[in-house]
Amino acid sequence: MKKWFAENKFRILFGIIIAAVLTAAFFAGTKSEMSEKGVVVSSSEDYHVIVENSSKDDETHISDLSNEETSAEVSEHESKIIEISLPPESSEKVLSSLNEISLEESAPVSFTENTASILAEDESSLEISENENSVETSEESLFVTPESSADKSENIPLPSEISEEMSLGQETENSSCIISIDCSTALKNDKLSSKVKRILPPDGIILAETEVSFEDGASAFEILRKICREKGIHMEFSTIPLTGGAYIEGIANLYEFDCGNLSGWMFSINGEFPSVGCSDVKVSSGDKLAFLYTCNMGDDIGNHFSGN
Amino acid sequence: METGFKMFHPAAQLLFFVSVISVTMFVMHPVITGISFIASVLWILCDGGICALLRNLKFTAVTSAMIIIINPLISHNGMTAITYFPDGNPLTLESVYFGIAAAVMISCTLKWFYSFNRNFTSDKIICLFGRIMPKPALLISMTLGFIEKFKTKMNSVSEVQKIFDCYSGENSLIRRIKSAVRIFSVMIQWSLENSIDTADSMKSRGYGLQKRTAYTLYRFLPRDGFMVAITVVCDLVIIAAVFCGALEYSYYPYFLLDSQGIVTMAAYAVFALLCTAPLIVNILEEIKWKSIRSKI
Incomplete structure (x- = not known):
């Protein structure tokens, strides 16, 4: 026994050292994870403090309120145009294509109704955003999608897994909200490079107020991802490793920090800016969701810190 | 025995390498990168033969392949979506273009550094910096020798x-x-x-008793002056082309290459001349040598 121990003492020693290192690494890892979670919380609090210090102007707030009013007017116009701008031929075309889809996929009636509403608004919203251009060119000017936008009914086929997932989602979709994407603050900023400015819509409205249907309990991020995919709007996000939350880096090739250090995408629900990420906010039916580009930490889009 | 471009004065060689490497690195114009890549491959082939080229390609191919694969995975900027990743981010054509361009750029920068290393032996370092900073030059050359x-x-x-x-x-x-x-x-x-x-x-042997002097074999001949002049003129033309917008390029958010003017063409030609200057020198010398030998 002694002899065996003497012969193999290096092996035993190595084994013990490796086990000790692994144990230490395991405990250190869990500790750091917990502490990092703590850091996340405290950093978000720090963020609010910074916002509180920087938000002082009230005039901009008023101007933003007036902006909201104008956007409401736009939405009224939109609803009028929906009624007018659907010629009988196109509606017949849409209906026939929808019949084909329902025959192919044997989807329930609610599915076709939802798509019909989406399709109708697709055309009308694009007419709002760029009245001069035709529907297809204005869509392609933002983002050239893999699916050809020549026929609206062909917008539905998608890469295999996702199309399956979405068709499943649409069967149970029973809520709807209104979403809009706006970057008019970026267009007024001098720091925006001319390359990016060229591809943004001239009025800054990337997506006019659009009704979108979703599954109950969907987050604001999921709704944004869905609508961006449907309309062929570019959107890039990154996932935060520990919390699994999504962070919107850029929409329509307009990225964070494109207009200076304090610029980026923010979102509001019914005019209020939640203090959590867009994938942690559950949207309820009838909410008004807006993704807005800020050049000054939310000060220029009405996100003033109230003190709570 | 060194021949051709390697016989030039180290100052001319250093200026050549510095200008070619910096233009390749800072002007990521697709055409410029392509010219630089072809010229670097030809020069290594001419300088070290097929073995050196294969050794270098083996080394750079891995780096390039990694850049080409990884760039579309982490960069989703761009206007043209090819398809979507399972998480919802788009795979864009622009990021693929940029990955290829960056891979070629890095690979040809590595090639130029490789040939710089082959050319720049410690005696050339001593020749260049022996007068200006004798001790660091000695230290560098001793270190390189010690390896x-x-x-x-x-x-x-x-x-x-x-x-x-x-x-x-x-x-x-x-x-x-x-x-x-x-x-x-x-x-x-x-x-x-x-x-x-x-x-x-x-x-x-008396190191440190007196100020150090350096002995070099290299003398600054008229041909070195000619080489330096050509390099400087080429550099100035390229810098002028960059600043007047003739070498405009864009990868994000859309791929753009809308420069077809005469200045652009001149810049391409001048950069091609600059990159292939050592190759031309070597070929001219070879022709001269052949012609002399045939007369005997």
Whole structure:
């Protein structure tokens, strides 16, 4: 026994050292994870403090309120145009294509109704955003999608897994909200490079107020991802490793920090800016969701810190 | 015996390499990158033969492939979506273009540095910096020399150790670790002893008694002046083209290459001339040599 121990003492020693290192690494890892979670919380609090210090102007707030009013007017116009701008031929075309889809996929009636509403608004919203251009060119000017936008009914086929997932989602979709994407603050900023400015819509409205249907309990991020995919709007996000939350880096090739250090995408629900990420906010039916580009930490889009 | 471009004055060579490498690195114009890539491949082929080219390609191909694969995975900027990743981010054509361009750019920068290393031996460093900063130049050249010496010595020591292992008959892991540790300790002892020897030797020959002078074989001839002038003119033309917007390019958010003017063409031609200057020198010398030999 002694002899065996003497012969193999290096092996035993190595084994013990490796086990000790692994144990230490395991405990250190869990500790750091917990502490990092703590850091996340405290950093978000720090963020609010910074916002509180920087938000002082009230005039901009008023101007933003007036902006909201104008956007409401736009939405009224939109609803009028929906009624007018659907010629009988196109509606017949849409209906026939929808019949084909329902025959192919044997989807329930609610599915076709939802798509019909989406399709109708697709055309009308694009007419709002760029009245001069035709529907297809204005869509392609933002983002050239893999699916050809020549026929609206062909917008539905998608890469295999996702199309399956979405068709499943649409069967149970029973809520709807209104979403809009706006970057008019970026267009007024001098720091925006001319390359990016060229591809943004001239009025800054990337997506006019659009009704979108979703599954109950969907987050604001999921709704944004869905609508961006449907309309062929570019959107890039990154996932935060520990919390699994999504962070919107850029929409329509307009990225964070494109207009200076304090610029980026923010979102509001019914005019209020939640203090959590867009994938942690559950949207309820009838909410008004807006993704807005800020050049000054939310000060220029009405996100003033109230003190709570 | 060095021939062709390698016989030029080190200052002319340094200026050439600095200008080519910096234009390649800072102007990521697709055409410029392509010209630089072709010229670097041809120059390594001319300078070191097919073996050197293959060794270099083996080294750079891995880096390039990694960049080409990874860039579309982490960068989703761009207007043209090819398809979507499962998480919802788009795979864009622009990011693929940018990945290819960056891979080619880095690979040809590495090629130019590789040929710079082959060309720039320690005597050229001493020639260039021996007057201006004698001690750092000496230090650099001694360090570069020491690396080669260390490699040779390490090979011979490890061969001896291998023979010892063969005699002992045992080939366990611990035995091999012991052998490696022994080689390491031998090398440490040798290098310390070598440095003391070098110091003694330098002192006995009078190092540090007077200001250091450097001896070089290289003289600045008219052809070196011509080479420097050509390089400077090419650099100025390219810099002017960049600043007047003739070499405009864009990868994000859309791929753009809308420069077809005469200035752009001139810039392409001038950069091609600059990159292939050593190749032209070598070919001209070869032709001269052939023509002289045929007369005999």
